Amino acid sequence: MSRWKDMNKDELERQFSPSQWSHRMSADDVIKSHVTALKEGTERARGLAQTLLNVPYGEGEGEKLDVYVPTTTSLDVPLVIYLHGGYWQFLSKEESGFMAVPLVHKGVVVVAVGYDIAPKGNMDLMVSQVRRSVVSVIQQYSHISGLYLCGHSAGAHLAAMILSTDWSQYSVTPQIKGAFLVSGIYDLLPILSTYVNEPLKMTEEVALRNSPSQLVPQLKLSSSNCDIVVAVAQKDSPEFRKQSEDYYKTLESTEGLKVTLEDVPNTDHFNIIEQLVDGDYHLTQLLLKMMGKS
Numbered sequence: 001m002s003r004w005k006d007m008n009k010d011e012l013e014r015q016f017s018p019s020q021w022s023h024r025m026s027a028d029d030v031i032k033s034h035v036t037a038l039k040e041g042t043e044r045a046r047g048l049a050q051t052l053l054n055v056p057y058g059e060g061e062g063e064k065l066d067v068y069v070p071t072t073t074s075l076d077v078p079l080v081i082y083l084h085g086g087y088w089q090f091l092s093k094e095e096s097g098f099m100a101v102p103l104v105h106k107g108v109v110v111v112a113v114g115y116d117i118a119p120k121g122n123m124d125l126m127v128s129q130v131r132r133s134v135v136s137v138i139q140q141y142s143h144i145s146g147l148y149l150c151g152h153s154a155g156a157h158l159a160a161m162i163l164s165t166d167w168s169q170y171s172v173t174p175q176i177k178g179a180f181l182v183s184g185i186y187d188l189l190p191i192l193s194t195y196v197n198e199p200l201k202m203t204e205e206v207a208l209r210n211s212p213s214q215l216v217p218q219l220k221l222s223s224s225n226c227d228i229v230v231a232v233a234q235k236d237s238p239e240f241r242k243q244s245e246d247y248y249k250t251l252e253s254t255e256g257l258k259v260t261l262e263d264v265p266n267t268d269h270f271n272i273i274e275q276l277v278d279g280d281y282h283l284t285q286l287l288l289k290m291m292g293k294s
């Protein structure tokens with residue numbers, strides 16, 4: 001029996017307000033500091049790496065991505081696609097290149113994908129956009145040695161939706177070697193009646209068809225060779241932690257999937273991802289190891 005169904009609206013909204021659970025700062029300050037950290041990290045990456053900014057992956061104004069390119073003579077060049085968080089209604093690719101410095105330094109291409117956040121975009125559109133961005137990336141970068149995904153929060157949800165795609169409707173079938181799902185939401189039903197859904201305006205039907213927890217059979221068909229890391233912050237709220245634990249358990253009990261749960265000590269919902277600017281951070285090391293670049 002899920003706990004969220006027994007909660008009143010206030011408690012549910014508290015559980016799904018990550019900023020209220022930080023052990024480091026007040027709610028307002030942790031969000032301000034998060035945006036600043038991501039912006040500064042992205043500016044630094046744009047200064048240090050070669051970049052291709054605003055590359056279109058579709059016809060829409062918001063269907064653009066940024067590429068951070070390593071200078072390397074190696075033939076073994078993995079590529080990681082980063083999907084930003086922000087509850088499908090905040091942030092953009094403009095502050096999503098922050099993780100590129102340590103990765104590009106090790107010879108990894110980093111792609112930060114933009115998508116139309118709410119209220120401009122809705123859930124179906126965002127999922128369709130990020131799926132098309134993956135197709136576009138593999139068409140443009142056919143020489144890479146491996147394709148990886150990393151997503152934070154709402155971006156981890158979108159990454160899990162990519163892993164759960166029936167690619168028969170697309171021109172190519174991406175082979176995703178690994179996925180890093182950081183502090184994600186995998187069951188959208190609990191947020192339907194909260195403030196998070198106000199700009200999204202999801203119905204129950206929309207929430208169900210866009211919940212990775214409902215799509216595990218498709219994930220098994222499409223992504224059976226993918227290494228999946230489900231990472232969660234020690235200081236994430238109990239309901240956020242439950243989302244990761246439940247999704248991990250469902251994947252883990254599905255035969256043929258390689259999945260690990262990383263409970264990252266001393267982190268909250270925000271610095272669990274911010275620290276990817278640091279090459280020595282546990283998750284950076286794990287990501288590099290997954291790509292054979294540590």
Ligand SMILES: N[C@@H](CC(=O)c1ccccc1NC=O)C(=O)O
Binds near residue numbers: 019034035087090
């Ligand atoms: N109301 C949410 C806001 C939030 O999640 C957020 C806000 C701005 C930028 C990013 C956010 N979340 C995750 O990246 C919270 O309580 O944290």
